[in-house]
Amino acid sequence: MTTTIHFRFLLRRLSxxxxxxxxxxxxxxxxxxxxxxxxxxxTQRMNLFQSVTSxxxxxxxADPTAMVFGEDVAFGGVFRCTVGLAAxxxxxxxxxxxxxxxxxxxxxxxxxxxxxxxxxxxxxxxxLYPGFDQIVNEASKYRYRSGSDFSSGGLTVRAAWGAVGxxxxxxxxxxxxxxxxxxxxxxxxxxxxSQAKGLLLACIQSDDPCIFFEPKVLYRAAVEDVPxxxxxxxxxKAEVLIEGSDVTLVGWGTQIQVLREVCKLAEERLGANCELxxxxxxxxxxxxxxxxSVTKTGRLLIxxxxxxxxxxxxxxASTVQEHCxxxxxxxxxxxCGWDTPFPHIHEPFxxxxxxxxxxxxxxxxxx
Amino acid sequence: xxSSRIARCFTSVHxxxxxxxIVTSATFDVTPFKLHKLDxxxxxxxxxxxxxxALDFYRNMQRIRRLEGASSTLYKSKxxxxxxxxxSGQEACCVGIRAAMKEDDGIITAxxxxxxxxxMGETPESVLSELTGKYSGCSQGKGGSxxxxxxxxxxxxxxxxxxxxxxxxxxxxxxxxxxxxxxFTLYGDGAANQGQLFEAFNMxxxxxxxxxxVCENNGYGMGTSADRAAANTNYYMRGDYxxxxxxxxxxxxxxREAARFATEWGGSGKGPxxxxxxxxxxxxxxxxxxxxxxxxxxxxxxxxxxxDPITGLRKRLLESELATEAEIKAIDKEARRxxxxxxxxxxTAPEPPLTEAYTQIFWNTPEFRxxxxxxxxxxxxxxxx
Numbered sequence: 001m002t003t004t005i006h007f008r009f010l011l012r013r014l015s016x017x018x019x020x021x022x023x024x025x026x027x028x029x030x031x032x033x034x035x036x037x038x039x040x041x042x043t044q045r046m047n048l049f050q051s052v053t054s055x056x057x058x059x060x061x062a063d064p065t066a067m068v069f070g071e072d073v074a075f076g077g078v079f080r081c082t083v084g085l086a087a088x089x090x091x092x093x094x095x096x097x098x099x100x101x102x103x104x105x106x107x108x109x110x111x112x113x114x115x116x117x118x119x120x121x122x123x124x125x126x127x128l129y130p131g132f133d134q135i136v137n138e139a140s141k142y143r144y145r146s147g148s149d150f151s152s153g154g155l156t157v158r159a160a161w162g163a164v165g166x167x168x169x170x171x172x173x174x175x176x177x178x179x180x181x182x183x184x185x186x187x188x189x190x191x192x193x194s195q196a197k198g199l200l201l202a203c204i205q206s207d208d209p210c211i212f213f214e215p216k217v218l219y220r221a222a223v224e225d226v227p228x229x230x231x232x233x234x235x236x237k238a239e240v241l242i243e244g245s246d247v248t249l250v251g252w253g254t255q256i257q258v259l260r261e262v263c264k265l266a267e268e269r270l271g272a273n274c275e276l277x278x279x280x281x282x283x284x285x286x287x288x289x290x291x292x293s294v295t296k297t298g299r300l301l302i303x304x305x306x307x308x309x310x311x312x313x314x315x316x317a318s319t320v321q322e323h324c325x326x327x328x329x330x331x332x333x334x335x336c337g338w339d340t341p342f343p344h345i346h347e348p349f350x351x352x353x354x355x356x357x358x359x360x361x362x363x364x365x366x367x
Numbered sequence: 368x369x370s371s372r373i374a375r376c377f378t379s380v381h382x383x384x385x386x387x388x389i390v391t392s393a394t395f396d397v398t399p400f401k402l403h404k405l406d407x408x409x410x411x412x413x414x415x416x417x418x419x420x421a422l423d424f425y426r427n428m429q430r431i432r433r434l435e436g437a438s439s440t441l442y443k444s445k446x447x448x449x450x451x452x453x454x455s456g457q458e459a460c461c462v463g464i465r466a467a468m469k470e471d472d473g474i475i476t477a478x479x480x481x482x483x484x485x486x487m488g489e490t491p492e493s494v495l496s497e498l499t500g501k502y503s504g505c506s507q508g509k510g511g512s513x514x515x516x517x518x519x520x521x522x523x524x525x526x527x528x529x530x531x532x533x534x535x536x537x538x539x540x541x542x543x544x545x546x547x548x549x550x551f552t553l554y555g556d557g558a559a560n561q562g563q564l565f566e567a568f569n570m571x572x573x574x575x576x577x578x579x580x581v582c583e584n585n586g587y588g589m590g591t592s593a594d595r596a597a598a599n600t601n602y603y604m605r606g607d608y609x610x611x612x613x614x615x616x617x618x619x620x621x622x623r624e625a626a627r628f629a630t631e632w633g634g635s636g637k638g639p640x641x642x643x644x645x646x647x648x649x650x651x652x653x654x655x656x657x658x659x660x661x662x663x664x665x666x667x668x669x670x671x672x673x674x675d676p677i678t679g680l681r682k683r684l685l686e687s688e689l690a691t692e693a694e695i696k697a698i699d700k701e702a703r704r705x706x707x708x709x710x711x712x713x714x715t716a717p718e719p720p721l722t723e724a725y726t727q728i729f730w731n732t733p734e735f736r737x738x739x740x741x742x743x744x745x746x747x748x749x750x751x752x
Contacts, residue, residue: 071588071591098596099591099596169514350724
């Protein structure tokens with residue numbers, strides 16, 4: 001078996017690794033671009049974990065049935081999202097659970113069904129799977145199977161999500177596509193603090209069970225001015241961040257920050273004017289905004305950290321080719337994680353970085 | 368959290384002096400075992416410890432302590448990254464159990480596994496190289512801290528509690544093949560509340576599997592103390608219908624005796640057993656956790672001063688004249704030298720080739736073009752046959 005290498009593609013990355021004492025590259029593959037507040041009102045400088053705390057605080061203040069629970073949340077949580085909440089709102093409302101994800105989610109569903117606003121924290125999205133049955137078979141189907149006698153809409157599951165630079169197999173996963181396959185569950189992923197607060201509050205107040213993935217690499221890295229009062233952002237609605245005419249770029253979470261750079265690079269190096277869309281709610285997703293954009297541009301790149309096969313980009317691509325077939329100038333491109341477990345030392349090669357995305361844009365434009 | 372100070376006691380020694388004036392074996396007492404659904408447990412008095420074994424235990428515990436210290440240093444210099452869970456303080460558990468294991472007994476544990484990797488045949492170099500993500504690491508740099516394996520050592524598992532039904536499965540294979548082996552299946556006090564552990568208890572009791580469930584109770588599941596996570600903190604009783612033994616996990620001799628009892632129990636077809644090892648970890652849950660926001664520094668200090676497994680064994684060796692101060696110092700020095708040398712190798716060894724990113728997914732991955740990779744790239748892993 002011979003090995004052929006796409007030189008231009010890999011050599012650039014290999015040259016970054018030529019140092020002798022190589023620690024894995026500590027340069028993250030993106031830079032966070034702060035945004036202005038999405039709604040008016042008094043703001044405070046917050047990073048992502050603080051914006052989550054703010055949303056939870058607003059909720060616990062306004063909703064007496066609200067409770068926040070999960071592993072280690074009482075002392076503030078491993079990512080500091082729940083700092084001060086137990087002291088302020090009491091141990092009956094902000095409390096630790098034992099280490100039992102299936103139990104945590106099942107318990108949360110029960111509390112929600114009985115009328116509470118149950119906000120369950122799962123320490124890492126990689127650990128959601130013991131609770132997968134509860135989400136798929138209980139939470140998502142409660143309304144449907146009871147003819148709306150009951151619903152688990154009061155449940156919101158929060159989990160730390162995505163690549164963090166050194167998380168390896170079990171601290172980096174992006175499992176959104178597993179949940180996209182379950183009708184009845186709303187899956188949301190914010191790109192930054194002010195989006196996170198508004199979307200989390202929307203999830204909490206939603207009448208449907210929601211899973212809210214928080215990009216863990218942005219917990220400290222993303223800082224901007226966030227409104228201190230309660231506000232919501234619409235679920236099921238994508239947002240066009242940059243308008244363009246040549247190529248539509250779709251992503252969510254941390255990947256939006258990568259795509260911002262891709263937009264710039266594409267303009268500089270390829271003369272391509274890109275339209276950047278943050279999907280925000282992965283499922284149920286805003287088909288209209290994407291279809292409208294691709295009808296205009298004729299070219300689509302979807303990118304996510306999760307592996308390619310069965311990733312949510314496949315669903316978007318399939319729908320777009322159905323609705324925009326005659327408008328497409330090139331096949332829909334997907335730049336995703338490889339079909340491997342999230343690697344340990346090879347993370348920089350796994351993540352869909354800006355170079356891989358730019359390469360895909362080049363192919364789209366030159367098709 | 369452990370509330371009582373566990374006094375370690377030993378009686379005056381049985382001297383069998385060698386011609387050099389150092390004894391070749393001594394006997395000791397250990398803190399009495401607590402038993403659940405057992406009429407008779409391991410002996411807690413008159414336990415014989417030979418000089419060779421004693422030095423071996425000491426050497427291995429010291430190597431593990433040094434290894435974890437090196438991991439901590441490398442982590443703080445950001446040469447090791449990611450998630451790294453250190454075993455310092457718990458050395459007596461793995462050294463004691465290993466001493467009682469028969470040649471083909473199996474062991475599976477969670478992610479606090481560096482000590483086990485060393486005891487099951489890896490070297491400080493292969494462990495540290497795995498942590499630094501080098502090709503010479505025991506999993507070729509692909510697993511990292513939580514995924515180290517060796518002959519009869521099934522890892523190295525990241526998901527809490529998930530390893531317990533696996534241990535039952537391994538034990539099933541021993542029973543199926545009619546060997547007298549047992550599978551030591553380790554988990555922590557946090558995992559003791561996971562549902563799948565109870566599924567594993569039920570299956571192994573129903574089918575009489577030779578599993579030795581070992582709960583390494585270090586008092587904390589990440590940042591939650593045991594008594595705030597468990598309705599019943601008597602973990603050796605949590606197997607309910609499965610007999611259980613509580614043992615002082617800071618005493619390597621007590622651990623060996625409990626493990627010996629367990630290998631005989633399981634090996635003679637009596638089915639599963641639960642052992643609770645009362646132990647303690649000095650570091651935080653992982654290197655990302657300072658370990659001081661949910662417990663006091665005084666508590667950590669107290670354990671170090673009064674219950675440290677290495678200090679405890681050293682005291683026994685000296686007081687019973689199983690070894691001299693000079694010999695012990697030499698072992699300390701050698702352990703430091705060995706681990707320091709390994710540290711240097713782990714820093715400078717080469718990383719795994721890029722092809723390793725997309726091989727060993729399926730059994731025949733080199734033949735199989737991994738979807739998603741650049742269409743011009745597919746490779747052959749040099750280690751795959």
